[in-house]
Amino acid sequence: MENQLLQGDALKLLPTLEAGSFDALITDPPYASGGVHAGARQRSPAQKYLDSNLHADFVGDERDQRSHLQWMVLWLSECVRLLKDGAPVCLFTDWRQLPLTTDALQAAGFTWRGIVVWDKTEGVRPQLGRFRNQAEYVVWGSKGAMPLTRRAPVLPGVIRAKVLKSDKLHLTGKPTELMRQVVRICEEGGRILDPFAGSGTTLVAAQLEGYRWVGCELTQHYADVTRQRLAAL
Ligand SMILES: C[S@@+](CC[C@H](N)C(=O)[O-])C[C@H]1O[C@@H](n2cnc3c(N)ncnc32)[C@H](O)[C@@H]1O
Numbered sequence: 001m002e003n004q005l006l007q008g009d010a011l012k013l014l015p016t017l018e019a020g021s022f023d024a025l026i027t028d029p030p031y032a033s034g035g036v037h038a039g040a041r042q043r044s045p046a047q048k049y050l051d052s053n054l055h056a057d058f059v060g061d062e063r064d065q066r067s068h069l070q071w072m073v074l075w076l077s078e079c080v081r082l083l084k085d086g087a088p089v090c091l092f093t094d095w096r097q098l099p100l101t102t103d104a105l106q107a108a109g110f111t112w113r114g115i116v117v118w119d120k121t122e123g124v125r126p127q128l129g130r131f132r133n134q135a136e137y138v139v140w141g142s143k144g145a146m147p148l149t150r151r152a153p154v155l156p157g158v159i160r161a162k163v164l165k166s167d168k169l170h171l172t173g174k175p176t177e178l179m180r181q182v183v184r185i186c187e188e189g190g191r192i193l194d195p196f197a198g199s200g201t202t203l204v205a206a207q208l209e210g211y212r213w214v215g216c217e218l219t220q221h222y223a224d225v226t227r228q229r230l231a232a233l
Helices: 010-016 065-082 098-107 176-185 201-208 220-231
Strands: 004-007 024-027 088-093 111-119 135-142 158-160 191-194 212-217
Touching (some): 024 176, 024 201, 065 098, 088 176, 098 111, 098 135, 158 176, 201 220, 212 220
Parallel strands (some): 004 212, 024 088, 024 191, 111 158, 191 212
Antiparallel strands (some): 088 135, 111 135
């Protein structure tokens, strides 16, 4: 099966993919976060997040808590069908959406196994009198029992990776080095699904680490960025 980037709505694309054909789901969905009050959350990502003047806006980040949870369960349930038994799932989230993300993972039918910390380092914006907002999280689990015989290494529970301007091609882009470590949860040479590819960091990391991959991305601009990044490897 070939690597492919599909441009469109993951909810419509996922049902077209073959059941039981993926060895891992690794994705960074819209967080629907970035504000304490409902009104603030409903602003566009470019208004909510830092660096907004550097990168293009994207869709799907404006839902309130209840509808975001429902939407997460909808696409995650579709992913249950696509994964092999025992395959790992990794979902990025922030501190605000951590409880919702663990709920969604389990409501869809996955087994929740833990949380990995992405330590963004001291490079993030400091504020006097506050803890540095230095971490994001990977909620991880599996489709049912996860055999210890899977061909995958021991992985760190805290991954320290700085966001570098030269490596950030999306408003909420993840460092390539971070994603190179996360994808190693997939069985050696396996096939990784990322339904919310953004600028394609998961797919680039998968390619560099010797995995096969399929990605979806709804925003045309970011689908183009992903294609360019993959072509440049
Ligand atoms: C948090 S970003 C992913 C960023 C990515 N990790 C990176 O490093 O570039 C989430 C992406 O999901 C896309 N998206 C939102 N709703 C979608 C949907 N229904 N189907 C497919 N993609 C969607 C957005 O356009 C956005 O680019």
